[in-house]
Amino acid sequence: MKNRLLGVIDATTYHEELGELMIHRSLAALPFAGRYRLIDFVLSNMVNSDIESVAIFPKFQYRSLMDHLGSGKNWDLNRKRDGLFFFPSPIVDGEKHGIGSFSHFAANLDYFKKSRQEYALISNCYTVFNMDFRPVLDRHIQTGCDITEIRKHGRSLEMYLIKTSLLIELILKRDMTGYSCMHDVVSSYHHSYQICTYEYEGYAEMIDTINKYFTINLDLLQPHIWKSLFLRDQPIYTKVKDEPPTRYLKEASVHHSMIANGCQIEGTVENCIISRGVKIGVGSVVRNCIIMQKSQIGENCRLDSVILDKDVKVESGTLLKGSNESPYVIRKGTIQGALMNS
Structure with a gap:
């Protein structure tokens, strides 16, 4: 299973309703639960799923994000081969952007062409969850799907599993097909791709408003929610800071x-x-x-x-x-x- 899955985190999202908290940072770097950042969850899930190569595509105010992640050492991604990669996305006025923007990927197409991983997992940066992606890959292969979309209660979590070669094809043909991102592909009826869904049963919340940020943070004070998110065998990693006890x-x-x-x-x-x-x-x-x-x-x-x-x-x-x-x-x-x- 190792080295079969490439991790791609789209950190370009800007939610207007979180603007007060995003003046000095990107959404991926938004503090959460007292000691974490939002990106820690999806990045830790990828590492716990044996993903050894992760590409992060930041855009807005990403200095704090790069400072937080550094070389990727806290996630065991400071490697001589594969590891953690940053690809700041170009800003193109008037261009439509969604999770997995093909124009963003196109600017760094060599990364995908040179990757050893047969499949790619594309994800947003602002979902709070703890998930093992390996069962998703197993079912994706068994069913012969072209694209698998991960959902929760029927709603997309904006996470997509796709063969790397197909992803490259979609990037190269974006002008011809009119598909600008992964959402365009899975929601279209004008292609022959087999689109599958994977229903995730665990805790998962997407933070896109101030109210949800506030509520979901304080919900962690409920023991059953904390225990469903912070699992002993699937830890959530973050930047280590040595400070004295309170x-x-x-x-x-x-x-x-x-x-x-x-x-x-x-x-x-x-x-x-x-x-x-x-x-x-x-x-x-x-x-x-x-x-x-x-x-x-x-x-x-x-x-x-x-x-x-x-x-x-x-x-x-x-x-x-x-x-x-x-x-x-x-x-x-x-x-x-x-x-x-x-």
Whole structure:
């Protein structure tokens, strides 16, 4: 099974409704669950499925993504042969883009032509799931399908398995056929390809809005969801950062929350996801919030249903309140003060 499957991650997607969190990063690099990035899930799934060559096609604000992935060492992809590849996609105004854009692939066609893998798995970068792709490949081969689309409850997860030679053919003939991406092919009735579907039974959520980002993060506080996503024999890998344990002072009160390393907690935290290096001052109450890395919350603050991006400073006495349907989002590196709320 090894070396039969090529991994292709399309990281070019931009969701307008996530714009507040994508000003300084690509969607693939969006922090999730306190210590991960969205791309960690599909990339880890590929590695756990014996995929040893992965190509990532980024486009928007991809510096943070490249910094996060580095050489691929944390995913065992820093190899002399195969490994992790970055192919920044060209920006063509007015051109239609979808998952698996053939024009993006065409700019790096040599990568596909030189690959040793007979099949290719093309995926989006923003699905939170834990899946073994090997059964998909087994069934794809057994049934003789040309393209297999992975679905969940009948809805496409925007993941496609295809023979590498057929993928190259679709790329080369894109102008003739009018197919610009994988979705165009599987949704068309004007070809002779055999399109199959594979229904995935496990947990899978696609993050494309602020509300879904907020809800799916906090859903991880439910043990049955956490256990269905983070499996012992199929770990989700991420960039390793060595930080000291979180320090809880005597005034601290923490309930039903996940708190990463390197934090200092003096206030009350309830039903929250707290990333590394966060400081929460004495007398502050933080409920139903997502607090990203190195943000600082002063004393006697009240935060409810808030998303703080990285490096945000909330000055003492500040009140910030959103709702489950419309969480209050604070941009990266900004300062929120009590006077701003008056």
